[in-house]
Amino acid sequence: MMATMSLSDVTAAASAFLFQEAKLLDDARIRDWHALYTDDCHYWVPIDETRPATECAAIINDNALALEERIYHLLETTFAAQTPKSRTLHFITNVFIDPASGDGATVVHSNQLIFELRTGDYRQVGLGELRPIPTSMTHELVRAGDSFKIRSKTIRIIDRDMPQSNLTFLL
Amino acid sequence: MTFVETHTGRNDLPTRDFSWMVDASAKRFRIHTQAYVGEDVYKAELERIFERTWTYVAHESEIPTPNEYVTSYIGDQPVIAVRDREGVVRVLINRCVHRGAALCREAKGKTRAFICPYHGWSYDTSGKLVGITDRNIAGGYDEDFDAPEGLYRVPKVDIYRGFIFANLDPDAGPLLDHLGRARDIIDLKLNMSPVGEIRLVSKPYSVRYKGNWKFQAENIVDQYHFLFVHSPFSKLQTKYGESTGDFGVHKAGKSHAERRNTRYHGDTYGCSQGHGLAFQPESDPENLKQGHFAEHFARLSEKYDEEMLCRIGGKCAAAIFPNLGMIHHQIRTWRPLGPDLTEVTVYPYELVGLDDELNAGMLRSQERFYGPSGYGMPDDVDIFSQNTEGLRGRAVEWLILERGIGSDVETENGDFRGLPASEACQRGLWRKWASAMKGIEQ
Numbered sequence: 205m206m207a208t209m210s211l212s213d214v215t216a217a218a219s220a221f222l223f224q225e226a227k228l229l230d231d232a233r234i235r236d237w238h239a240l241y242t243d244d245c246h247y248w249v250p251i252d253e254t255r256p257a258t259e260c261a262a263i264i265n266d267n268a269l270a271l272e273e274r275i276y277h278l279l280e281t282t283f284a285a286q287t288p289k290s291r292t293l294h295f296i297t298n299v300f301i302d303p304a305s306g307d308g309a310t311v312v313h314s315n316q317l318i319f320e321l322r323t324g325d326y327r328q329v330g331l332g333e334l335r336p337i338p339t340s341m342t343h344e345l346v347r348a349g350d351s352f353k354i355r356s357k358t359i360r361i362i363d364r365d366m367p368q369s370n371l372t373f374l375l
Numbered sequence: 376m377t378f379v380e381t382h383t384g385r386n387d388l389p390t391r392d393f394s395w396m397v398d399a400s401a402k403r404f405r406i407h408t409q410a411y412v413g414e415d416v417y418k419a420e421l422e423r424i425f426e427r428t429w430t431y432v433a434h435e436s437e438i439p440t441p442n443e444y445v446t447s448y449i450g451d452q453p454v455i456a457v458r459d460r461e462g463v464v465r466v467l468i469n470r471c472v473h474r475g476a477a478l479c480r481e482a483k484g485k486t487r488a489f490i491c492p493y494h495g496w497s498y499d500t501s502g503k504l505v506g507i508t509d510r511n512i513a514g515g516y517d518e519d520f521d522a523p524e525g526l527y528r529v530p531k532v533d534i535y536r537g538f539i540f541a542n543l544d545p546d547a548g549p550l551l552d553h554l555g556r557a558r559d560i561i562d563l564k565l566n567m568s569p570v571g572e573i574r575l576v577s578k579p580y581s582v583r584y585k586g587n588w589k590f591q592a593e594n595i596v597d598q599y600h601f602l603f604v605h606s607p608f609s610k611l612q613t614k615y616g617e618s619t620g621d622f623g624v625h626k627a628g629k630s631h632a633e634r635r636n637t638r639y640h641g642d643t644y645g646c647s648q649g650h651g652l653a654f655q656p657e658s659d660p661e662n663l664k665q666g667h668f669a670e671h672f673a674r675l676s677e678k679y680d681e682e683m684l685c686r687i688g689g690k691c692a693a694a695i696f697p698n699l700g701m702i703h704h705q706i707r708t709w710r711p712l713g714p715d716l717t718e719v720t721v722y723p724y725e726l727v728g729l730d731d732e733l734n735a736g737m738l739r740s741q742e743r744f745y746g747p748s749g750y751g752m753p754d755d756v757d758i759f760s761q762n763t764e765g766l767r768g769r770a771v772e773w774l775i776l777e778r779g780i781g782s783d784v785e786t787e788n789g790d791f792r793g794l795p796a797s798e799a800c801q802r803g804l805w806r807k808w809a810s811a812m813k814g815i816e817q
Contacts, residue, residue, distance in 0.1 A: 262742055276611070285757045329760045329763045330761065
């Protein structure tokens with residue numbers, strides 16, 4: 205099916221899909237967000253994407269089961285770093301289909317600016333700060349019916365090798 | 376041998392006595408709020424603690440060959456830890472002695488010379504001044520110019536099993552005296568390697584939190600908080616076990632009582648040098664014959680007796696005064712940036728000689744708990760902000776550190792051994808803090 209679509213059609217379809225994913229995150233529809241991922245997915249937020257996982261720790265390096273655990277942690281436990289919970293807005297731009305995309309998967313590069321905020325009693329130390337988090341992203345999308353599923357997602361935070369604060373919400 | 380010879384002492388602050396902020400007696404151990412929040416306390420700490428104590432600056436595996444360097448800090452003073460051309464490890468103040476510019480802007484690198492970007496003065500990697508640009512031209516320096524010999528060499532540098540420590544106090548006693556019983560933790564951690572060595576390979580995690588540095592120093596050896604702050608993690612352990620990459624490092628237990636029994640065994644120490652140490656040896660040697668590390672322990676058992684094997688194969692953690700933590704398979708440092716701002720850096724290490732698969736597994740385990748998206752450390756850090764918020768309530772003056780005080784036993788070398796559920800570790804830190812912060816009233 206992809207082969208029959210023009211590049212601009214694929215770009216439009218992929219963009220719409222990324223916007224849909226972002227909306228689910230911003231609306232805190234976490235289970236629906238999780239349903240966008242394949243059963244063999246990889247969700248990766250590296251500190252250094254040039255080095256293999258065998259020798260360098262990542263901020264997140266989730267296979268499908270670990271991602272399931274992450275969802276469980278967010279939805280079924282109460283923990284300090286998300287009490288109160290984060291609110292987010294994701295802004296996605298520069299969507300670009302990798303020309304090396306094969307028939308099996310569409311590789312989509314984009315930039316993303318996340319604004320994150322924990323309110324609660326916003327006057328307290330550690331709360332009430334509106335934080336901008338600029339990232340680039342690479343999605344590997346596979347066709348699922350008339351939409352996509354995410355086989356892998358890599359998020360490169362611009363200051364990934366510098367001190368990070370609380371990143372316990374979904375990026 | 377420090378190259379820059381003049382030391383007037385005029386940087387020094389008035390010597391106010393802050394030791395009253397630790398109210399300690401047989402049954403009482405309370406810390407005044409100001410000890411965590413005071414700007415004057417913080418400045419005095421830099422001078423009386425960080426500049427007069429052996430502080431950890433780097434690990435030898437970061438600079439394995441001549442002319443390799445990393446940048447680091449002693450308190451808030453920038454330093455370069457470098458292996459010079461002859462292979463000697465030096466710790467130099469990262470400051471051109473001419474007009475003060477920092478020499479190294481990269482966190483690590485390899486160079487034959489440090490060249491100041493401001494006026495081009497150059498130094499070899501031992502710190503020696505080797506070139507002054509346009510030295511003798513008209514308007515340059517006179518023949519009898521009193522040129523400094525080189526960069527300021529931190530007067531005391533010593534290495535224990537690869538851990539590079541430095542001390543700005545030229546009269547400091549030996550490093551081994553400062554480490555004292557904390558050597559046991561370093562030894563136990565490193566002896567997990569068949570050749571007794573670690574290597575810093577991974578990029579570190581780093582986080583800044585809005586709170587005092589002593590929150591981190593207290594917390595890394597605090598068994599008490601684990602059962603509360605980290606109970607959500609225990610819930611994950613119960614549901615997912617080791618399937619998502621924990622390698623059995625963080626043992627859980629199904630009930631609070633079971634988890635309590637896991638956390639609360641072994642000994643804790645509050646050391647006279649300010650260290651807090653927690654030893655949790657494996658209570659059943661049979662456990663070392665199962666799981667991912669079974670083969671590894673079988674090999675280690677040729678080298679160590681069963682008791683030592685249980686100590687190596689169990690858990691232990693340390694807050695080595697003032698800025699070094701040891702827990703899991705990581706070196707942790709904390710750097711005060713103000714009374715209410717602290718930077719923590721977690722360096723996962725590899726055990727040299729361990730199977731690659733096990734070293735990689737340990738990285739996954741660290742990601743799961745310690746990273747900024749992990750299920751443990753972000754909660755600790757959030758609590759530290761909450762501490763800072765709460766301490767704004769100055770109407771309450773004192774914090775309570777009396778847990779288990781009645782069961783502390785003073786050992787022959789002046790350390791206090793406590794029960795694992797106690798706050799013996801934290802009391803060790805504060806006893807040392809009080810003696811360092813006494814000052815000399817003039």
